Amino acid sequence: MDEKIIQACKKQNRQAQRQLYEQLAPKLYYLCKRYLKKEEEIEEVLADAFFIIFTKIDQLKEPKAFVSWAKKITVNQCLLVLKKNINFNLYLDDVSYANQPLADEITDLEEEDLLRLVNYLSEGCQTIFNLFVVEGFSHKEIAEQLKISEGTSKSQLNAAKSKLKELVTTYYYQKAK
Numbered sequence: 001m002d003e004k005i006i007q008a009c010k011k012q013n014r015q016a017q018r019q020l021y022e023q024l025a026p027k028l029y030y031l032c033k034r035y036l037k038k039e040e041e042i043e044e045v046l047a048d049a050f051f052i053i054f055t056k057i058d059q060l061k062e063p064k065a066f067v068s069w070a071k072k073i074t075v076n077q078c079l080l081v082l083k084k085n086i087n088f089n090l091y092l093d094d095v096s097y098a099n100q101p102l103a104d105e106i107t108d109l110e111e112e113d114l115l116r117l118v119n120y121l122s123e124g125c126q127t128i129f130n131l132f133v134v135e136g137f138s139h140k141e142i143a144e145q146l147k148i149s150e151g152t153s154k155s156q157l158n159a160a161k162s163k164l165k166e167l168v169t170t171y172y173y174q175k176a177k
Helices: 003-010 014-035 039-059 063-085 111-118 123-134 139-146 150-173
Strands: none
Touching (some): 003 039, 014 039, 014 063, 014 123, 039 063, 063 123, 063 139
16 A cells, blocks of 8 residues: 555545545455445445544554554454354354355366355354454454354364365365366
8 A cells, every 4th residue: 555645544635535445445345245245234344444444544653554454444343243143152053055066167176266165154154264264363363352262263163164175075076076
């Protein structure tokens, strides 16, 4: 992110805020989509995240860390929505999977395919997987954010990995034979 734009945003320059929004909004939108499914929730979280970014940007000490800082704010806003809707202490074993293949004649599993499979996990497993694997949060940080135990975070991650392994085996590697 251009440091000049960040400095101008600190001075509440509306044109700089618009530039920053236009550059960052697509990335943060897709970040929200990893956690939230309803378009209204995504748009609300994105608006809330940008409000926080613009009102607290003067607290940012290191402009080079801006994108990471903005992502963390956005993830935290997503988690606020999820905490209202999901009991992370419950393990949802029965996750419905589509009975049809996820892709035609795919023989090599790509990162994009794996991330698509994550959408078939329960919301709890999906959230923990994204926080741990994609965002790099520790189990301790996840537990603090979601107000759950570290053990619950670990068990949800293990459940997510097991389900993903099952999905990969079912939908990808059987096709390669």
